Amino acid sequence: MKFLLRVNGMDAPLMRQLGCTCGRCQDKRRQANVSVSLYGLDEKGETAVHILFDIGGGVADSLYETPYLAGPQARLDWLCLTHWHPDHTLEMNRLLSAHRSVKRRETGHPSGRIPLWCRRATALWLQKEHSFDWQHLLQPHV
Numbered sequence: 001m002k003f004l005l006r007v008n009g010m011d012a013p014l015m016r017q018l019g020c021t022c023g024r025c026q027d028k029r030r031q032a033n034v035s036v037s038l039y040g041l042d043e044k045g046e047t048a049v050h051i052l053f054d055i056g057g058g059v060a061d062s063l064y065e066t067p068y069l070a071g072p073q074a075r076l077d078w079l080c081l082t083h084w085h086p087d088h089t090l091e092m093n094r095l096l097s098a099h100r101s102v103k104r105r106e107t108g109h110p111s112g113r114i115p116l117w118c119r120r121a122t123a124l125w126l127q128k129e130h131s132f133d134w135q136h137l138l139q140p141h142v
Contacts, residue, residue, distance in 0.1 A: 001040045001041065001042060001048060001049075002040075002041045002045075003039065003040055003041070004038070004039040004041060004068070005036055005037070005039075006036065006037045006039065006068065007035075007036050008032055008035035008036060008037055008052075008059050008062040008063060008066075009031065009032025009033050009035045009056065009058055009059050010032075010034050011024075011031045011032060011034070011058070012024075012033075012087075013033065013056075013085070013086075013087035014087075015032075015033065015057060015058065016031065030061055030062070031057075031058050032056070032057065032058030032059045032061070032062045033054070033056025033057050033058060033059060033087040033088065034054060034056065034087070034088070035052070035053060035055060035056060035059040035062070035088075036053045036054075037050060037051065037052050037053070037063070037066070037068075038050075038051040038053070039068050041068075046073055047068045047069065047073040049075075049077050050068070050069065050075045050076055050077050050078075051077060051078040051079075051080065052076060052078070052079050052080070053080045053081075054080075054081060054088040054089075055079065055081075055088070055089060055090070055091050055092045055095055056087040056088050056089065056090050056091065057087065057090045058091075059091055059095075060091040060094050060095045060098070063095065074099070074102065076095070076096075076099050076114055077114075077115070078114070078115045078116075078117065079092070079096075079114050079115070079116045079117075079138070080116075080117045080118070081116065081117070081118040081122050081126075083118075083119070083122055084118075084121065084122040084125040084126065084129075089126070089130070092130060092133055093130065093132070093133050093137075096114060096133055096138070097137070099111060099114070100137060112139070113136070113137055113138055113139040114138055114139065115138075115139045115141055116138040116139060116140050116141060117141050117142075118140070118142060119142070120142055123140055123142040126140075
């Protein structure tokens with residue numbers, strides 16, 4: 001198996017700010033918070049494993065555009081959260097719900113819960129602020 005590390009985003013927590021005239025805020029290109037994906041590619045070059053580190057703003061769109069997750073290669077085997085701040089968790093429900101919906105449409109059954117690794121403080125925050133995800137979409141490993 002060959003491994004590939006892909007940067008999904010590397011922008012600041014606030015990305016573009018309303019009314020700001022700096023170059024970054026005026027840039028029309030899509031932006032995403034800091035996130036990386038670790039892909040395990042099989043002998044055919046197809047994605048066999050996908051581990052996602054952080055899922056802040058813009059990250060889901062970045063994932064939707066990568067060829068490593070196109071069509072039947074779309075998968076999410078693990079989610080690892082470095083900490084609970086919104087720039088690391090903002091699009092978690094969007095991605096997990098979409099993943100579950102696609103798997104249900106393809107197979108007639110919802111996908112299993114996605115394994116999650118995070119630290120204890122992040123786990124406590126997720127239980128409170130993302131209770132649906134915690135109870136229905138994630139399989140925590142704290």
